[in-house]
Amino acid sequence: MADPLNIALAGLGTVGAGVVRLLADNGDLIARRAGRAIRVVAVSARDRTRDRGIDLSGIDWVDDTAALAEHSGVDAVVEVVGGSDGPALALARRTIAAGRSLVTANKAMIAHHGMDLAAAAEAGGVALKYEAAVAGGIPVIKGLREGAAANRFAHVYGILNGTCNHILSVMEKEGRSFADVLAEAQALGYAEADPAFDIDGVDAAHKLAILASLAFGTAIDFDAIETVGVRHVVEADIAEAAALGFRIRLVGVAGMDAGGLFQRVHPHLVPHDHPLAHVSGSLNAVVAQGDAVGRLFFEGRGAGAGPTASAVVADLIDLARGASGPVLSMPAETLERAAVADAGAREGRAYLRFAVADRPGVLAEIAAAMRDAGVSIESLIQRGTMPDGSVVVAMVTHRGREACVTDALGRLRGSASLTGQPMWMPILED
């Protein structure tokens, strides 16, 4: 068997400790598959004294995280510190500059700095791998970059944040409010104390930016993503959607459409017969629609020590076997930033929900606004009430331009009939 692949590991939180544990537990099996042992020779983390339940004997402890990049005898650095900038980015840059390969689980860093890092890695002839950055243990980076690489993709989309999916699933199953379920998830450790990154869709957008680049051969463009999270989904939305034949999921969607690259993270109504409707709890799932392969669907655990470590170590096995090819789908220097799609020009169906005062004429006012904006209504129900006692009017539109719906909502802005902000959600197609 060849010489071991020696790695330095930055970060010993849940993921880092998971990597150490997985390499220990399945070390022999991994070595047989990789053709050589994969050995942690140096680590760096904040607190040296903390008991993580893993054996670090024989492993060098390095206080200066960035110094791992040049640590003696290291073939590759694994970065699981997190954060788009700061120590993670410093380490990534120094590792590549030192002519060593980098494996990272850091979606924020790849979403923000992936183009620069990829170009540097390719110029330096080292690998940069990030399977764990999207959808945790699901090998979807590999699926797009390699497994479906012969295809022109129509779109790629998925459930990319397990916390949001957990919250929506519990709301749906137990009829509880967003705030209530979030508070419980925080108490149980399923959601962060500061949950904004997850529930506002930023984490999903990081992942979507990476998937879009892989699928469409465009430069990663996180800033162009329209990002709306799940804060404003109320129990009534879930109930009305169910009555109309849908489930609500936070879906990140990307496609070449309406004059450019369309990228959006938003709560969507997903038809009951669509595979994403059956993705429950903290699972993640990704759909890619290729011109040759048709619809590919991947599902699995998107977070947690085991799944994330599984993806990190898969990258290491690739390195040990002799990974090759570009960092993204094509050499980074050939990827250009796409024009941004005009979302208003996209065609689709939409869900609209209004909280209205319970008095005559309200429905006529809404219907008139729809008519005047050219929005055609496919189905409408008025049956629920909001927590404040106002009446819920929910509808699904026929296919039409998003701009028309925006226009209709504009016409209703400030109307005394509405007791709160209307909710708009796109309906997921194919």
Next chain:
Amino acid sequence: MADPLNIALAGLGTVGAGVVRLLADNGDLIARRAGRAIRVVAVSARDRTRDRGIDLSGIDWVDDTAALAEHSGVDAVVEVVGGSDGPALALARRTIAAGRSLVTANKAMIAHHGMDLAAAAEAGGVALKYEAAVAGGIPVIKGLREGAAANRFAHVYGILNGTCNHILSVMEKEGRSFADVLAEAQALGYAEADPAFDIDGVDAAHKLAILASLAFGTAIDFDAIETVGVRHVVEADIAEAAALGFRIRLVGVAGMDAGGLFQRVHPHLVPHDHPLAHVSGSLNAVVAQGDAVGRLFFEGRGAGAGPTASAVVADLIDLARGASGPVLSMPAETLERAAVADAGAREGRAYLRFAVADRPGVLAEIAAAMRDAGVSIESLIQRGTMPDGSVVVAMVTHRGREACVTDALGRLRGSASLTGQPMWMPILED
């Protein structure tokens, strides 16, 4: 850009023509992703004159298929002739002997001769790739061999034959008989004129043998697979299973269990809340349960020109980028044939269906046989009738050893109460 990857293509049926078309349609994109053009320089097929709707100008036509192996300037040979032996195998052996890489969609050849071919390829330092051999366009070979390579697998299973899944789906949806749906599928070209390979489970078993080797690091052992197809599933089974909360799917299952490697292709009852229950029509799906990653689920098109070509060309892109690593999960010479599991010692739940005469005492006789064999009944329904008018008794057992169920069925053999062969199907777990 580097020199093109020059390929010779054996077989211009649905798949071969699909490969030519895909390389033509997406050629520029594929070249950008692969880092070099992928170019068909020679082809061989039975009938030179047939119009396949593809442009073969500038491509050498070779009458002797096996001679493609040494055709001048060829880097890799693509074999889509089919058949476990004969011309396909001869070409495969000659290609590897000639020091060239082989890409194949041939599940039968890999199931029967994969170990020898892999050993020869590894000894010769050439690649042998076969993504298209299992589950068509779904990158599940890559998923197991690379994406989830850090995991110890508990089991791997899936819906591996689209024809059977189509037939079962239509029977379920339209309440029609097996023979009726099969005849229609044949007329529409969804099923072969000689459908035995599909409906008797042989095709699924070929694929399962490959998946099991990848997951468990054992030698491919097709002969050890217990293979039962879908011929004996009747409408009443589907209806009773539905009443009990299940759908019927032909599932290939492999795991290390009961003293060795367990491999079985058999109709299973799949709980409604299991992802395989939602795999309809001709789709394929694979589940792998890893110790770190948990349950991974892959779904997509398992056959047809586009999906199969997608997988073949993905292999070619891997070659063009510089593929590496063993043919299977580990070097072929290190893989040993596993002991065969004692299926009778496995624990699980089962579905049993009896067609019985409509007279007193029949149920007591069945119940007594179950009791005497130590089989505990979880639920039982007697409501349907068979086409011949006999009464259907269907039941689901509690978890127990398969051997007990076999014993119970043995006790009832030859009973005058039974008007036909009992049906036994395992219930799919996790």
